[in-house]
Amino acid sequence: MTVASIAPVWASGVCAGVHAAGSRHVVYVPDNPLSHVVRTFEQSYADVRLVLATREEEAFGIAAGLYLAGARPTVLLQSSGVGNSLNAITSLLLPYQIPALMIVSMRGDASEWNAAQVPMGRALPAILEAMGVPHVTVDTSDRAEALTRQAAATAFGTRTLGACLLARRMTSAPA
Amino acid sequence: MNRLDATRILVECAGDAPIVASLGHPAYDLFAAGDRSSNFYTWGSMGVASSIGLGLAIGRPDLRVFVADGDGSLLMNLGSLATIGWTAPPNLVLIVWDNQEYATTGGQPTATAQGADLAAAATAMGIAASVTVNDADGLRAALARARTAPGPWMINAKVTESAPRAKPPLDCVFIKQRFMSAIGNPESATRGEPA
Numbered sequence: 064m065t066v067a068s069i070a071p072v073w074a075s076g077v078c079a080g081v082h083a084a085g086s087r088h089v090v091y092v093p094d095n096p097l098s099h100v101v102r103t104f105e106q107s108y109a110d111v112r113l114v115l116a117t118r119e120e121e122a123f124g125i126a127a128g129l130y131l132a133g134a135r136p137t138v139l140l141q142s143s144g145v146g147n148s149l150n151a152i153t154s155l156l157l158p159y160q161i162p163a164l165m166i167v168s169m170r171g172d173a174s175e176w177n178a179a180q181v182p183m184g185r186a187l188p189a190i191l192e193a194m195g196v197p198h199v200t201v202d203t204s205d206r207a208e209a210l211t212r213q214a215a216a217t218a219f220g221t222r223t224l225g226a227c228l229l230a231r232r233m234t235s236a237p238a
Numbered sequence: 239m240n241r242l243d244a245t246r247i248l249v250e251c252a253g254d255a256p257i258v259a260s261l262g263h264p265a266y267d268l269f270a271a272g273d274r275s276s277n278f279y280t281w282g283s284m285g286v287a288s289s290i291g292l293g294l295a296i297g298r299p300d301l302r303v304f305v306a307d308g309d310g311s312l313l314m315n316l317g318s319l320a321t322i323g324w325t326a327p328p329n330l331v332l333i334v335w336d337n338q339e340y341a342t343t344g345g346q347p348t349a350t351a352q353g354a355d356l357a358a359a360a361t362a363m364g365i366a367a368s369v370t371v372n373d374a375d376g377l378r379a380a381l382a383r384a385r386t387a388p389g390p391w392m393i394n395a396k397v398t399e400s401a402p403r404a405k406p407p408l409d410c411v412f413i414k415q416r417f418m419s420a421i422g423n424p425e426s427a428t429r430g431e432p433a
Contacts, residue, residue, distance in 0.1 A: 088297065114296065114325060116289075117317030124286035125321070128258075128293020131278065131414070133423035136293070154282025155290075158410040222427065 072204035073233050074099035077166060080211025081137050082108055084219065086164060088129045090114045090122045091139035094168045096234035100139060119144035123151035126163045135219050137164040142171060142184045142228070145191075153194060156224055164215040165196075165226040173232050191226055202230035239374050240400035241335045245271040245306065247374060248333060251381040252304050256294065256421050259306040260287035262342030264335055266402035268306055275420035279406040279413050285314030288332050292322055295330035295390075301421060302329050302385060309336040309350045316359065319392070323364025328388040331381075332360075333395060336370075341399045360392035368392040 070078075077100050081089065087110055091101060104111045116122035119140050126136035140148070145167060156163060170177070171184015191198045197217065201210050211227050218225030241263065248257065249272040258278045259265040264287075265279040280287055291305035312318070312334055322330065338351035350356060360368035367389050371377045377395050384391040407413055415428055 088293075090293075112296070114293075114321070117320055118315075120283075120286060121289045121315055121318055121321065124283065124289025124315075124318075125293040125296075127286075128290040128295070129297045130293075131290070131418055131421075131423070132294050132297025133418075134297045151283050151286055155280065155286060158282070159414045160411050161414065222425070 070099050070103040073201070073207040073229065074103050076204060076207030077211050077227070077229070078103045078108060080208045081164065081166070081215060082111065083208070083212045084135065084164070084215030086135040086137045086215060088112050088114070088134045089137045089139060090116055090125045090129070092116055092119050092122055092141070092144050094139070094141040096168045096229065097139045097141070097166070100166065119147040120151045123148050123156060123163065127151070127155055127159070127161045130161050130163065135215070137166060137215070139166045139168075141168045142187050143180060145187060146183055149190075152196070152224065157194065160222040162218045162222045163224055164218050165224060166211070167226055167228050168234060169228050169231050172230060174235055175231060187228070196224045196226055198226035198228055200228045200230055202233050204233060239377065239395070239397055241337060241397040242267045242270060242400045242402070243374065244335060244377055244395050244397050247377050248304065248306060248381065249274070251378065251385060255302045255304055256417070257304045257306055258287050258291045258294065260284070260308050260311045262308070263402050264306045264308050266405050267400070269406035270402060270404040273406065275416045277406070278417045281408070281410060285311050287311060288315060288318040288322065291330055291332060292318065292325065292327065295327035296325065298421065299327070299329055302331065304331045305333060307332060307334045309334055309338065309356060310340040310348045312356060313349060313354070319360050319363040319365060322390050323360070326364070327390055330390040331384045331393065332391065333393045335397050336394050337397050337399045339399060345399070357392060357394040360394075365390050365392045368394070370394045370396065372396045
């Protein structure tokens with residue numbers, strides 16, 4: 064086994080939580096920490112279909128179509144990309160009560176080094192709250208599976224969005 | 239060929255198949271041409287109709303999925319052509335009502351009025367079955383092939399603007415629930431539970 068194929072515990076937990084909640088379709092825009100999640104789905108979940116979108120608003124449109132098709136969609140994106148998603152979230156998913164699970168890789172929180180990532184990262188919880196989108200911060204690996212599964216269950220059960228914010232202190236920690 | 243006439247041809251060719259309509263005039267004309275429970279009218283998210291259609295086509299490979307988009311809308315989400323070309327769902331038919339203007343917002347010209355070629359863009363992004371049609375016969379012929387031949391299809395239909403006189407239902411949840419029931423995926427929350 065190569066080092067590259069060993070997923071961090073948090074990434075394995077996120078994948079297990081998504082899968083346990085019945086989500087079999089994952090739409091994503093690439094991000095460095097999320098590459099562990101994508102790779103784990105590719106290597107260990109043959110029944111999960113991954114779709115790479117060019118931009119986050121597009122990803123939410125694809126997710127909405129998947130929901131109409133009877134699926135439970137998950138969207139993986141970086142916190143900066145939530146800014147690219149706001150129109151699709153507020154004028155498609157929320158008014159039509161189309162649910163999706165958002166797995167957000169945080170930038171701009173503790174241990175950030177890039178100033179360009181800070182304003183959106185800091186604003187994100189308040190932006191989600193202003194839209195009425197429930198969110199939970201996942202900052203310890205051993206809780207990743209349960210928190211992801213619970214957020215997904217609420218989202219799909221109550222037909223709204225739900226967001227898991229993956230803290231940078233967790234996703235950037237040495238494995 | 240004006241957009242309402244073109245939309246009537248689409249409804250006639252689509253049978254019971256789902257049609258996703260971009261907000262504004264494409265959705266208004268779809269309602270006027272024939273309000274069907276398998277119409278999904280968007281009221282916002284300009285640009286995203288083709289992405290909704292892509293997700294639907296991936297999730298329901300047994301259905302032929304039609305999208306009624308606009309040139310201005312597709313220009314907002316051109317990356318969608320790359321994703322459709324890459325994922326290549328054979329059951330997706332993306333139709334663009336190309337009137338060369340942002341008609342819903344007051345008639346400002348789009349880039350297609352200056353020669354931007356959306357069918358060529360689709361071809362360049364890997365959507366092999368991409369055509370431009372200029373009249374009703376051309377549209378009928380393209381849709382007749384797209385209804386059964388493997389896609390994904392991109393049909394860029396040159397149309398003239400025709401001021402819509404009707405609007406679809408405003409209730410977004412009603413639109414969604416009616417649509418999902420029509421295509422056989424009723425939301426569990428709309429069904430009762432056994433005692």
